[in-house]
Amino acid sequence: MSNILELRNLRKHYATQKAVDDVSFSIEQGSIFGLLGPNGAGKTTLLRMITGIFYPDSGDIYFDGKEFNPADDIIKIGYMPEERGLYKKMKIGEQALYLAQLKGLDRSEAMQKVKTWFKRMEMESWWNKKVEDLSKGMSQKLQFVTTVLHEPKLIILDEPFSGLDPVNANLIKDEIFGLAQRGSTVIFSTHRMEQVEEICNHIILMNLGKKILDGTVNDVKQQFKENKFSIKVQGAAAGIADSPAFEVDSRKDNNLIVKIREGYKSNDVLQHFLQSGATIEAFNEVLPSLNEIFINLVEGSKAVTRAFSETPVN
Template sequence: MNNLLEARNLKKYFATQKAVDDISFSVAPGSIFGLLGPNGAGKTTLIRMITGIFFPDSGDILFEGKPFDALKDVERIGYMPEERGLYKKMKIGEQALYLAQLKGLSHSDATRLIRQWFVKLEMESWWNKKVEDLSKGMSQKLQFVTTVVHNPKLIILDEPFSGLDPVNSNVIKDEIFNLAKNGATILFSTHRMEQVEEICDHIVLVNKGKKILDATVKEARQQFKEGLFRIGFDGEPIVPDHPSYSVIKKEEQSVVVKIAEGYTSNTVLTALLQEGGAITSYNEILPSLNDIFIELVEGTPATRQFQNLTA
């Protein structure tokens, strides 16, 4: 399968820091791709290179298999930056129309598509309102519409749910799934791991300008598992000493054990079964992305937000 987007050895150095230091990754078409990292890891710089705002110092970006041409390909990308912005004094309809036309849509196509989206997200009555009259959540929805209205191949969303209430969050989340189902590829940048686990297929984790993890969500959780199992009992847990495991935590009706090196989960289960306790469940505990994130990022000096940002 041809990748929609491929980044090869991207580098971008600013005067005082290596914002992006030799990062490569590829995004499969139709997938939801998570770009993760702590504050100041280089996510925004990376995204700005993909959206043609910055030129990389070195490295290549391939878009649909061809070298990325910022002037032409930006029309096929929709980008919602973390710091959102709209012209406050403009009417909402005109604003959406303007941004859509800048993405290459004709006036009539833009009008038609915007109306469709406004109907879908229950914003029809907003057309003649001004942006400054909108609440934060409402302008977020408008921003989302302006990002996706031109049917981009690649949609880049930086923290799309910040500032949204749970209801609107779900509305947007459903639309993201819909867009992916209809063939758009979504690059999703966040540090809210529970959302990533729920939405993303594939993730890349960056820290201090370097890529430190590149895997599907499933692979990542497998890769970082620690051989932990939870055994549920009907009643008081009966756990004898055995060389194949050590007890990590004892709970009311269950225990968490860690399998010792050289043993398999079957050995553990056999040992437990012989003791005659009534076992009701036997599950492997996989680490959450949050755990993985913290494990990988923790210990690195408190990110880079206090560095001089002069470019």
């Protein structure tokens, strides 16, 4: 599958810091891509360069097979920033129509798409409400709709589930999957690692302006696995002792987590349990969560507290 976006050696410096420092990666068309990192890692600066808000100091951006030209390409991008940009005094229906027309739709087409999305997102009764009367979650749904209704090729969502209850979070999650299935590419930026595991095909992790991790969710978890397995046995597990093949990491009732020692394999663990007379009900590899990987890679760095001036170096 072809790449919708390629970044090559992208750099952006602020007055005292390197916000983005020689970052390269590519995103396949139709994928859901996770952009991760602690506060101050450079994610927002990177997104602003992808959307043409900032220009890189050096490096290249290629969009849809050619060099990125914000004047021509921005209409093909939907960007939902973490900072909301809605007109508080404007009625919701009128605002959605206005923003759709800014994205190149004529009024008739905009009306059709707005009504379709309002129905899909259970927002039909909101048409004459004002944004200032909406809850945070309702505003979030409106912002999502205005980001995607013109069916952009690239959709960038920065913390899209902020303020949403579980029902509406699932509603938007289903729509993200649907957009990808219909050919849109989604860049998903969040601090919620469990959402990344559920939604994303591929991730990168940034820290201190640099890319420090790049791969599919499964490959990343395999890369950082610790050779641990969970075992559920029939009856209490208290009598199961360590063996040359493994050590017991934890045990509770009839469940154990074991760590296989170097030079041994999972079959050696199973053989030990069978020889002990245990009846095995379940045996599964334990992979680290993205949250655990994230913390291990960035813990102790200065990225968590680093802040940038909003004035770029010219």
